[in-house]
Amino acid sequence: MGKAKYEALFETKKAKGRILYRLFATSLLCGIILIWSYRLYNIPKPGENGRLGWIGMFGAELWFGFYWLLTQSLRWNRTHRHTFRDRLLQRYENELPRVDVFVCTADPAIEPPIMVINTVLSVMSYNYPPQKLSVYLSDDAGSVITFYALLEASRFSKHWLPYCKKFNVEPRSPAAYFTSLSMSDQSDADFSEIKRLYDDMANRIEGVCRAGVIPDKAILEHTGFSKWDSYSSKGNHASILQVLSDSRDEETKDVDGVILPTLVYLAREKRPQHFHNFKAGAMNALIRVSSEISNGPIILNVDCDMYSNNSNSIQDTLCFFMDEEKSHEIAFVQFPQSFENTTKNELYGSLRVIDGVEFHGMDGNGGPLYTGTGCFHRRDTLCGREFSKDARIDLKSARPGKMEENVHELEERLEILASCTYEENTQWGNEIGLKYGCPVEDVLTGLTIQCKGWKSVYYKPERKGFLGVTATTLDQTLVQHKRWSEGDLMILFSKYSPVWYGLGKLNPGLLLGYLTYCLWSPNCVATLYYSIVPSLYLLKGISLFPQVSSKWFLPFAYVIIAELICSSAEFLWSGGTILGWWNELRMWLYKRTSSYIFAFLDVMLKLFGSSNSTFIVTPKVSDEDVLLRYKQEKMEFGNASPMLTILSTLAMLNLFCLVGLVKELIITREVGLKYAFDTMALQILLCGFLVLINLPLYNGLFFRQDKGKIPSSTVMRIGSSEVWILIALLVVAWSSRGALGIRFVIDREECFSHKVEMGETVHFSFVVIKSEGSWHYSEEGVDLVVKGPSGEQIHDFRDKISEKTEFVAHHEGVYRFCFTNKSPYHETIDFDLHAAHFVYHDEHAKDEHFKPLFEHIGKLEEALYNIQFEQHWLEAQTDRQAIVNEGMSKRAVYKALFESSALICVSILQVFLLKHLFERKLGQSRV
Numbered sequence: 001m002g003k004a005k006y007e008a009l010f011e012t013k014k015a016k017g018r019i020l021y022r023l024f025a026t027s028l029l030c031g032i033i034l035i036w037s038y039r040l041y042n043i044p045k046p047g048e049n050g051r052l053g054w055i056g057m058f059g060a061e062l063w064f065g066f067y068w069l070l071t072q073s074l075r076w077n078r079t080h081r082h083t084f085r086d087r088l089l090q091r092y093e094n095e096l097p098r099v100d101v102f103v104c105t106a107d108p109a110i111e112p113p114i115m116v117i118n119t120v121l122s123v124m125s126y127n128y129p130p131q132k133l134s135v136y137l138s139d140d141a142g143s144v145i146t147f148y149a150l151l152e153a154s155r156f157s158k159h160w161l162p163y164c165k166k167f168n169v170e171p172r173s174p175a176a177y178f179t180s181l182s183m184s185d186q187s188d189a190d191f192s193e194i195k196r197l198y199d200d201m202a203n204r205i206e207g208v209c210r211a212g213v214i215p216d217k218a219i220l221e222h223t224g225f226s227k228w229d230s231y232s233s234k235g236n237h238a239s240i241l242q243v244l245s246d247s248r249d250e251e252t253k254d255v256d257g258v259i260l261p262t263l264v265y266l267a268r269e270k271r272p273q274h275f276h277n278f279k280a281g282a283m284n285a286l287i288r289v290s291s292e293i294s295n296g297p298i299i300l301n302v303d304c305d306m307y308s309n310n311s312n313s314i315q316d317t318l319c320f321f322m323d324e325e326k327s328h329e330i331a332f333v334q335f336p337q338s339f340e341n342t343t344k345n346e347l348y349g350s351l352r353v354i355d356g357v358e359f360h361g362m363d364g365n366g367g368p369l370y371t372g373t374g375c376f377h378r379r380d381t382l383c384g385r386e387f388s389k390d391a392r393i394d395l396k397s398a399r400p401g402k403m404e405e406n407v408h409e410l411e412e413r414l415e416i417l418a419s420c421t422y423e424e425n426t427q428w429g430n431e432i433g434l435k436y437g438c439p440v441e442d443v444l445t446g447l448t449i450q451c452k453g454w455k456s457v458y459y460k461p462e463r464k465g466f467l468g469v470t471a472t473t474l475d476q477t478l479v480q481h482k483r484w485s486e487g488d489l490m491i492l493f494s495k496y497s498p499v500w501y502g503l504g505k506l507n508p509g510l511l512l513g514y515l516t517y518c519l520w521s522p523n524c525v526a527t528l529y530y531s532i533v534p535s536l537y538l539l540k541g542i543s544l545f546p547q548v549s550s551k552w553f554l555p556f557a558y559v560i561i562a563e564l565i566c567s568s569a570e571f572l573w574s575g576g577t578i579l580g581w582w583n584e585l586r587m588w589l590y591k592r593t594s595s596y597i598f599a600f601l602d603v604m605l606k607l608f609g610s611s612n613s614t615f616i617v618t619p620k621v622s623d624e625d626v627l628l629r630y631k632q633e634k635m636e637f638g639n640a641s642p643m644l645t646i647l648s649t650l651a652m653l654n655l656f657c658l659v660g661l662v663k664e665l666i667i668t669r670e671v672g673l674k675y676a677f678d679t680m681a682l683q684i685l686l687c688g689f690l691v692l693i694n695l696p697l698y699n700g701l702f703f704r705q706d707k708g709k710i711p712s713s714t715v716m717r718i719g720s721s722e723v724w725i726l727i728a729l730l731v732v733a734w735s736s737r738g739a740l741g742i743r744f745v746i747d748r749e750e751c752f753s754h755k756v757e758m759g760e761t762v763h764f765s766f767v768v769i770k771s772e773g774s775w776h777y778s779e780e781g782v783d784l785v786v787k788g789p790s791g792e793q794i795h796d797f798r799d800k801i802s803e804k805t806e807f808v809a810h811h812e813g814v815y816r817f818c819f820t821n822k823s824p825y826h827e828t829i830d831f832d833l834h835a836a837h838f839v840y841h842d843e844h845a846k847d848e849h850f851k852p853l854f855e856h857i858g859k860l861e862e863a864l865y866n867i868q869f870e871q872h873w874l875e876a877q878t879d880r881q882a883i884v885n886e887g888m889s890k891r892a893v894y895k896a897l898f899e900s901s902a903l904i905c906v907s908i909l910q911v912f913l914l915k916h917l918f919e920r921k922l923g924q925s926r927v
């Protein structure tokens with residue numbers, strides 16, 4: 001064998017179509033550069049409309065372009081791996097290394113023990129010599145019920161493992177196996193027997209979970225339960241170590257007389273005064289304890305919900321670790337994170353593109369991240385070993401021999417390794433083991449391993465290696481992504497930042513790849529900007545994109561269409577559906593405008609020394625009705641949360657803007673339809689896209705009645721106070737184009753007509769801004785006569801420089817406003833008129849609860865219009881003052897300034913008063 005032609009244990013192939021992709025990416029880059037140039041060369045001059053907005057757009061597009069460039073590092077160099085198991089077995093069948101499997105669990109309430117032991121059983125039954133396999137369960141809750149379940153599992157394994165071997169079962173998680181079968185598969189006697197054993201066990205475990213106590217009979221059968229005598233709570237208990245079966249023992253055999261793998265339960269010590277470092281702390285305790293029991297040179301780490309779906313994964317992995325020529329540089333082999341409970345169109349997004357595209361790209365540059373589960377490590381590299389050319393894996397590392405001590409003595413001795421104080425004054429969590437201080441301990445640990453010169457491997461076999469449980473509500477997904485994006489950004493600012501620590505140590509492409517993930521959360525700024533500002537400018541009628549007829553339109557159109565096609569192709573290519581891609585887009589937006597904002601802010605706060613990150617464990621169970629809605633792909637908004645408030649507010653803002661635009665286009669016909677599309681097509685599309693993608697959210701806000709809708713407290717929060725005032729104020733203030741009033745020059749006489757409905761309140765005002773020839777200044781005013789539809793006189797003002805008043809129209813019809821100028825000069829007059837009757841119809845809301853809300857919003861809108869009217873009048877006055885004061889004393893200028901600030905104060909005060917008024921009223925009307 002040795003002298004014969006060397007046959008590699010694995011091969012690495014470059015992905016197909018790379019040249020084509022690179023050409024495409026280059027063309028996209030040209031488009032992006034053109035967009036940047038367009039922005040740069042067309043910045044509005046100071047004083048021109050939309051200058052600030054434009055500069056912001058430029059900033060956002062610079063960011064998006066830069067970020068897009070980073071993501072190219074994940075696509076440029078994709079590779080795929082393939083293993084040759086038969087060669088491995090041929091050469092090494094009798095020299096296979098020991099493998100230790102670490103399973104982590106943290107909370108029996110949201111990670112049910114029955115799920116945990118299914119994972120444990122699946123990894124115990126790998127297609128691998130059992131005397132070389134050890135399984136360790138770390139229980140961060142120290143739950144006696146989880147221990148009980150594990151005990152049951154160790155008994156069941158005596159039947160399950162031979163059954164798996166005999167029938168070559170796949171997958172080897174019993175629960176998953178049973179549900180994967182159809183009725184016709186379930187006939188033979190062996191099957192009925194194993195199924196009965198499993199069901200009995202499951203019933204016992206579920207019974208104990210429900211009751212919350214262990215039956216006396218079980219306690220009598222196993223001395224291990226006595227270790228819970230001193231247990232006081234999840235966060236306060238001594239180390240509990242139990243070796244349930246030890247493959248060194250001749251007695252631990254299955255029903256066919258074959259040795260069973262080693263099975264160990266560990267609950268490390270927890271004390272309130274000692275920080276436990278979440279999963280990283282648990283893993284490090286396992287590394288130490290296992291080193292004294294089995295000391296396998298290979299460690300597989302899985303989360304408790306990730307069962308093994310492929311019994312050959314260990315053999316596959318060993319192909320990477322045992323190849324004679326290429327293995328010496330490989331530190332870990334990462335499998336993709338796939339999920340068992342996904343629905344067809346993945347409402348809450350997926351890791352599809354990361355798994356199907358990006359990690360292959362990382363692999364081409366030196367290897368993927370360590371993502372915490374489904375990952376095989378070399379024990380020595382996980383413990384901090386530096387890279388050296390001859391660092392081949394030591395397959396013959398000695399297994400700690402069976403000492404003279406009995407199992408109780410062994411447990412007692414090793415429990416010290418899992419105590420709170422063991423790590424004090426050591427390099428654990430720093431130079432040794434998984435790194436502490438980061439919510440994504442996995443990514444950080446993988447990064448530092450790669451910085452030491454090691455490579456990693458991404459292996460995505462045909463049959464998935466592991467299947468886990470993904471979040472089933474919007475809230476859970478957002479919380480999880482907050483943790484991930486926060487952790488990734490923390491890495492960027494940490495001592496181990498890919499930028500300053502990784503520079504020179506990592507392959508540049510890999511460094512950029514890490515940056516892509518580290519910079520997830522800062523994306524929130526540009527995305528927020530893009531989902532607010534263009535919509536607001538749309539209402540204001542200011543275009544922020546090139547006209548359709550302009551040549552600059554082309555790069556925009558190209559980049560948008562090409563990106564959409566590319567992202568959908570990648571998604572479909574990775575096995576998704578078109579609707580799934582649309583859902584992914586929505587989640588892309590939601591993550592960036594909620595999880596990432598909070599993550600970003602938290603990291604910023606942390607940089608300045610406050611705030612602490614926690615690890616919120618993702619629940620793996622849900623109520624029946626939640627599960628049903630999940631399967632129907634109905635968005636589950638769940639509990640009220642600040643993230644949900646932000647998402648709803650943004651959705652409402654865009655709806656407001658779109659409705660405002662439609663109103664203007666169709667009802668008031670102020671701007672022509674064609675003109676609007678010519679000048680603002682992209683802005684309209686963007687706003688329309690945002691509304692379209694938010695449809696499930698509007699549905700949850702207004703129409704849905706089930707428990708998964710947006711909770712009424714969030715609706716109220718959005719409806720009642722700050723947020724609405726903010727939206728309304730923004731929208732009204734923005735949509736005003738100062739065009740409410742008219743400025744005209746009057747020679748002798750000038751009349752205006754306005755059609756008014758009965759009962760409407762007509763506000764009007766005028767200011768004589770200036771007389772012809774600025775050197776001339778007269779105190780002479782103008783006359784204004786207001787007449788009703790039948791000629792009756794309503795107001796008669798004589799010699800006024802300015803006036804502001806209102807009346808209620810008692811008749812429907814045309815009202816006339818006639819100005820007369822008696823002075824010999826032309827005068828410029830600012831005239832403002834505004835008639836309104838605010839009624840809020842039921843059509844706005846089907847729900848009775850919303851009626852009062854909309855009435856208040858109506859009143860608020862009216863009030864805001866009045867403020868605006870007032871503002872206009874004051875502005876006109878200020879203009880007049882400014883002109884009057886030209887060349888006169890500066891005092892008057894100050895007065896104008898003073899007036900302006902007074903105006904602002906008055907506006908704020910009004911808003912404040914209104915808000916309080918409504919809050920009280922809403923308080924009364926709330927049901």
Ligand SMILES: O=c1ccn([C@@H]2O[C@H](COP(=O)(O)OP(=O)(O)O[C@H]3O[C@H](CO)[C@@H](O)[C@H](O)[C@H]3O)[C@@H](O)[C@H]2O)c(=O)[nH]1
Nearest residue numbers: 104105106140278279282303304371372373439440617618
């Ligand atoms: O104090 C803790 C907290 C969590 N866990 C375990 O860590 C795993 C991951 O927790 P989960 O809530 O499922 O987080 P996910 O976001 O799904 O996990 C991904 O992201 C984590 C980092 O944020 C990694 O640790 C995980 O391995 C990776 O699968 C679970 O098995 C938990 O039981 C502990 O053991 N102790």
Ligand SMILES: [Mn+2]
Nearest residue numbers: 303305469618
């Ligand atoms: Mn998980």
